[in-house]
Amino acid sequence: MPPSTRVAPVHRRAPGFVGSTLAIARKDTLIELRSRSVILSALAFAVLAITIFFFAWDPTAVASIDLAPGVLWVIFTFSGLLGLHRSFGVEQPTRAMDALLAAPVDREAIYLGKLIANLAFVIVVQAISLPAVALLYNVPIGGYMWPLIGVVLLASVGLVAVGTLFSSMAVSTRLAELLLPLLALPFFVPVILPAAQATARLMNGRAVSEVSGYLSILAAFDVVFLVVCTLLYPYTLEQ
Template identity: 55%
Template sequence: MGETLRHAWTLARKDLVLEFRTRTAILSAVVFTALVLMVFNFGRDPSAVAAIDLAPSILWVTFTFAAMLALNRAFQLELDNQALEGLLVAPISRTSIYWGKLAANLVFVAVVEAVGLPLFVLFFNVPVADVLGPLVGVIALATVGFVAVGTLFSAMLVRTRFAELMLPVLLLPFLIPPLMGAVQVTARLLAARPLSEVAGWLRLLAAYDVVFLTLATLLFPHTVEQ
């Protein structure tokens, strides 16, 4: 286990250094997030629908599609000089490759969300100060689940044509449960309702994380076989 984690960290660190150096995907994701929030803000009619009713859905649509950019690039990096082949030959477990990619993707998506959340508050003027802790917790809970599934799909599609097109098509149906949960919980939090009202959704989010992290870890080695 220690060796797997060490190799996973080596891989994740390499991916983050590469991203820090090129800044292509992170900049695209952040700009995308800002633009989407701005368009939704100016596109809505404030006299027809209250911001607080729309805000949770808008937040999660934005985070989901921004995360796609990260997930798309996760294994594209490994096509550089066929580095993926080198990883598969190296004496490291396939699990460490998956966990390394997952960790890097989580950091990447977390950065996008960290930029997106203040913009969301700014544009929609929703009260988050009192619920910031639980809100961050829900964002983390939902993000782990969909990044776990997305990382697996990204590996499956990396050698296919139109991978960037196929990823959202295949991934979005799997994201329906965590997104529904995340939207429901976010809506209740922003309306200052007690968390006990959404205990079921929170359990669903936690269960989704456990089930799909386990499944993705078990399935990943089969997705990268030649």
């Protein structure tokens, strides 16, 4: 038997709101990085979707530049749903959520931590599928890359804010993963519509000022739903 080593107990202060938010974001991201199960299926889905969409249209009738914005946003939406379901699904098998709730952590911090982890997930998928679409559909995006990234990020915050809340609700119901798209997709429409329109304009070489209206809708959606979903999240937990 090895000699027992006595370690002095470590007294650490409980992290504050920001600290616990980041800790939860880090925990979720680490779980995903170590298992890599969902991110790989999301990426495989993205590449398959790019291929299938190309052959779903007659390439001699529809120019690929007209196809690209739609394909991008369909991929972002559905691969995002894959990640969102994982967000709370990962807590289910061992009921790890109960431990999180018992910990001295604000419930709002759990929501925001999950939201940041989901945002990171969605951004990784986008960072790979956006150049892939540009490459395979022969759409040069160099000239308007920063405005396009702005559109994508603004839209992603809105999608993830609503999606994280519905994911929390869906895992507790009998339908589980079937319910998430049913609840979330009607809420995604007012995000995807302006985002896809703005993407199409940028890809067609229009000025950035022409898409500012769409950008302000996206920003307004982000602010309203981030605040309201953070406030409503505690009601989706066991009380």
